[in-house]
Amino acid sequence: MTTAALSTVQLAPGQAAWRRFRRHRLALAGAVIILVLVLGSALGPYLLPFDDTYIDILKRFAPPLSGAHILGTDELGRDVMARLMMGGRVSLSIGIVAMVIAMAVGIVVGAFAGFYGGVVGAVLMRLVDAVLCFPTIFLLLALAALTEPGLITTTVLIAATAWMGVARVVEAQVRSLREREFAVAALAFGSSNLRIMFRELVPNAIAPIVVAATLNVAKAILLESYVSYLGYGIQPPAASWGNMLNNAQIYLTSAPWLAIAPGVAITLAVTSFNFLGDGLRDALDPRMNIP
C-alpha cells in the first residue's frame, strides 16, 4: 500500500501536485494576493509621486481619498500608501527569511534527533527544551540588548525564537515513522542515513511542517511588530507594518485609517500565506485525496 503510494509520487510528482494545488481555490487566491503584495512593495514606490519619509507637517492626518493621498497621511503628514509599500518590503522579507531560517534549523535538528534517537536525540531535544524554557519575550529582549538593532538582527532574532516548534513536530513524526516498514525497507535497500532522513522520513512529515511554516510566517510578521513595540527592530523613519501599526495605536479613535491600513496589510499577508500553505500541503501530500 505504502510502496504503491510512494511510487505514484515518483511517477509524476510535479504534475500531480500542480493539478491538486490548482483545485484549491483559496490557495490560488492566497498566492495571487502574495504576488500582488510582493510586487506592490517592490515596484509600487516607483509609481507613487510621494516619498515614504517626506514629512509635511501641515498635511498631517489627512483622511484617505483626500487629494492625491489614496490612503491618507500619517501623524507626520507622510503618505500612508508609500509607507505601506516600503513597510511591506521590510515586513515581508523579515517574515519569509525568518521562517526559512527557522524551518531549516528546525527540520535539521528535528530530523537528526528523531532518526538517531539515543544520546544524539536526547541532547538535541534537550537543547530544544532549553530554548523553549525561555519565554519568547525574554529571548527577544536579552538577545536584542546584545546587538545593534536593524533589519538583519531583527530577522535572526525572530528566527531564533521560532525554530523549536518545528523541531519538535519533525522529531515526533520521524521518531514514530522510522520504525515503520518503509524506512526499514529503505534501509534494507542500502540507502544512506541522510537520504532516508530527508528523502523518506521528512517528506512524510511535510504536512505538519508546511502548516507550521505558514503559521511561522504569520508569527514572524507579528513578532516584528512586537520587537518594534519593545524598542528594538526597525528604527524610524524607516517603515515596517509592525511599527506603523504600533505608532497608530494612540490615534486609534482620531485617525483609525492609520491602524487599519497596516492591520489589513498584515492580515492579508498572513492569511494568504496560510491559505498557500494549506494548498501546498494538499498538493504535496500524496496520501490525501481531493474529493
Place this chain on the structure above:
Amino acid sequence: MARYVINRLGQAIMLLVIVSAIGFAILHLAPGGPLSQYAASAQMTQEDLDRVTKQLGLDRPLPIQYLDWFGRMVRGDWGRSYRDGEAVLSVIGSHLGATLELMATATIIAALLGCWIGILGALRRYSLFDSLATVGAMIALSIPTFWFGLVMIYVFSVKLGWLPAGNRETVGDGSLLDLLHHLIAPALVLALVETAMWGRFMRSSMLEVINQDYIRTARAKGMPEWRILTLHALRNALLPMITVAGLQFPTVLGGALVAETVFTWPGMGRLFLDSIGYRDYPVVMGILMFSATMVLIGSLLADILYAVVDPRIRVG
C-alpha cells in the same frame, strides 16, 4: 517506564542548571542595570549609586554572584525583589493567580472550541463551515493582540459601555460576578488566537488520520462511520495535540503578557516585563526558573502521555 521518568527528571534538572546559567549571564551582561532608573533622575549622586551597588552585591565578579544566587536558590531562598523588597517567591505567588485565571479560561475555551471546529472542519472538508472556519482562523491568527484588545475596549467599553475597560476587579467589590465581568474581554482576546491555533492543528491532524490506511481498511470492512471516528480517528488525531498543548504553554504566557498590558491585568506577564525593564534581577531569574520548570514539566508529561497512548513508541 519508571527508569525513563527518572532519567528524564535528571535531564530536566541538568537543563534547569544550564538555563539558569545562560539566563543569569544574558541578564547581567545586557546593558543597563537596576540603578539606571535612579541614575538618570539625579536624585542620587554617583556616591550614593556606588554605595547601593555595593550593598546589593552587584560589584562582585559575575561568577561569584551567580554561585551565590544559585546556592541560595537551591536552598529555597530566591532572593528579594529590588523594587519592593518582597521575597521573590511571594512576588511570583501574588501575580500567579491572576495569570492562571486568565490563561486557564482562555485555554479551556480555545481547546474545546478549537478541537470542535477542527474536527468538524476536517470531516466536512471544503464545506461552507470549513471555509468560514478556515478564513476565520486565518484572520484571528493575523490580528495583533494589542490592537484587537484596544478595539474591544473601544467598542465594548467606550462606545457600548457593556464591559469594563480593563482591570481584574472593581476595587472594593471583587464578587464572582464582578470578576467574571472583567474576565470576559481579556479571556476572549487571548482565546481568539488560541482557538485558531488549536483549530488549525486539530484539523490537519484529523485530516492526516482519516486518510490513513487503517481508516480506509476499517471503512472497507464496513465499520460504522461513528465507530471509525471515535474509536480510531479521534484517538489518533488527538495524539499530536498533546505535543501542541505542551508547546502552547510558553506562547500563552507571551500572549498573556500583551493582554495583561492592554487590560491592566496584574499578572505574571506584566510582572516579567516590568522586572526586565527595571532590571530587577532576582525577580526576572525567579520567573525564568519558574516558567522553565513549568515548561519542562509540561514537556515531560506530554512525552510520557504520548508514550502511554501511542504503542508504537517504546521508551526506555
Place this chain on the structure above:
Amino acid sequence: MADETGRFGVLALRFGAPSRRRFIQLGAGAAAGLSLSGSAFAQVERPTNPPDKPRGQVIAALSQEPTVFHPLMPGIEVDQGIWWQVFSPLWFIDPDGKFIPDLAREVPTVENGGLSADGLTWKIKLRSDVKWHDGTPFTADDVKFSLELINNPDFRARSRVGHSLVKDIKVVAPDEIHWRMEAPYSPYMSILGSLTFIVPKHILEKVSDPNSSPFHNAPVGTGPFRWGERVPGDHILLNAHAGYHGKGPYLERVVFKYIPDLTVLYTQFRTGQVDYTGLQGVLPNFVQEAKTLKGRKIFVSATSSVEHIAPNLEFGPFADRAVREALYLAINKQAIVDALYYGLPTQTESFVPQQAWSFQQGLPQHKYDPAKANALLDAAGWVRGSGGVREKGGVKLEFTNSTTSGNAVREQTQQLLIQDWRAIGAAMRVNNMPAAVIWGDFWQQSKFNSVLVSVNFMLGSDPDVTPRFGSGAIPAKGGRGYNTYQYRSPEADRLLAEGARQFDLAQRKATYGDLQKLIRNDLAILPLFQGFIAEGVKEGLQGFRPNINTSINCWNIREWYWT
C-alpha cells in the same frame, strides 16, 4: 511631561524629570520654591466647603507601579505619591514656593532662632499633637531615629547628601530636637522639607534588617492616610487617618491604580473607572478631545524640567559651535510644539524653569532660519559632499540621536529633526533604546552622539548647576556629577563658583543670569521647551493643586474632596 514613557512598563520609566530637591538661601525662606500662583495652571474652580467627615474614594491612576514604601529608600516619582499620603515631612514647599511647617511647629529661620547665623546649629520645635497611625505619639526621638537611619551604613538610604553633615543630634524635649552641621549647607533646608519623610522609631528599631521588614510593605506613618492593602501589580489602597494632625483628609479611601498603557489609562479616565490621571497624565494627542468630555477636567501644568537635545560636545562635529548653532537654527521648533505637542508646552531658551526667581528674561530668541544655518556652515568650512552631507577635514556631519524607545511623540520629533537637518546637509540617524539601557552607561558615560531628553537642571529650586555644567562634573572623565554633555568652560566654572559663594539674592540672580546667557550662547544644550504634564480630574473633585515644587501633583490628596 511625555518623559521617558513607553506603553510597556519596560519602557515606562520616568527618567529625566527628576527630583526637585530644594535649595534655598539661609534666612531667605520665602524664595524657596518656584511659584505657580497666578499662572494659568491654578485651579480656577471656586472651592466649596469640604465635608465634615471623610467621604467617598478617589481612584488615582499611575502609569508606573509604586513599589517602594519606605520613604528613605531609593524610589521614583510614583513612590513619592504614596509617601506624601502615608508620611509627613518636617515641612514642605507649597505651590507658591513657601515653606509650610508640617511635623515641625515652625520652619527654622535665623529670625526665629531655629538657625544660628552661621547656619551650623539647628533647633527644631515639633508639634506635640501628632500620632502615628498605630496610636503611638510622635516625638523628637522619631526624627533623631530617621536621621540616624539614613546614616546607618547597613541601610540602603536613597541619599545621604546633607544628612551626612548632621552631628550631635540631641533630643531636648519630646517636642524639640537640636543638631549641629559639620559645615554650613543651605540646601539641607529643602532636602528636609520636601524629600525627608519621618519614619517611626518604635517600629523600625525592632527590625533585624533595615532594608527589608514587614514595615516595607505595610508602612506606618503620620500622614493623612493609613496603609490599607496592596495588590501587587494592580493597586494600593489607603484609608483616611482620622487622627491626622493637619487639614483633612476629606476622602475615606484613596486607591492608586497601576495602568501601564497610557492609551488605556486615558480610556479608563474617559469611561469613568479612574477619577484622576496622575503620572504620566494624558497624552498630548488626547488633550483636545479630553477637554470636551462631559464631567472631566484637564489641567495642563508646567514642570521644572526642560526638553532639549543633548549634544555630546566631545563628539566630532558637535565640538564646533557653528555646527550647534546651525543645527539649532534649522529646527522648526514651532512645528514641534504646535503640531506634535498640540501647542501645550512653552518654548524656552534656558535650563531654568520660567517660574523660578533665577530665570533670565530676554535670552536670544530662537528663530527657524535654514538659510542662515546653511550660510553659517558654509562660512565655517563645512562643504557639501556626496549625498548632500557636509564634511570638514574628513569629519562628516553625521550623527545618531537617541531617546527612550516607545515614546511616540519623541520619535516623531526625531523624524522631524531628520528632515529639518537634512535641508542643511546634516545627516541624523535614529538609535533608540529602552530606558534601562539608554540611561545607564550610554548616557552616564557620554557614549551617545546626541540624546533627546527632558532634564530638571535645578538643584532643588536653586540654579546651582555645577553638577550639570561644571567641568569637574563629567562622569566620563571621572567627575562626580551629571555633566554628560561634557561641557567645559572656564567662564562657566567661574560663574558657578561665584554663585555658590554669594548670599545676596540680587547678586545671585545676576550671576546665574550671566550663566544662562553663556550656556545659551555656547549652545551647550539645544533647548526646545519647558516640561509639562496634562492631568485629568473628574468634575466635582475639589482640591487638586499642581505643585511645581513636588515631583508629583497628587501631593495633597488630604485636601481633596467630592462636592
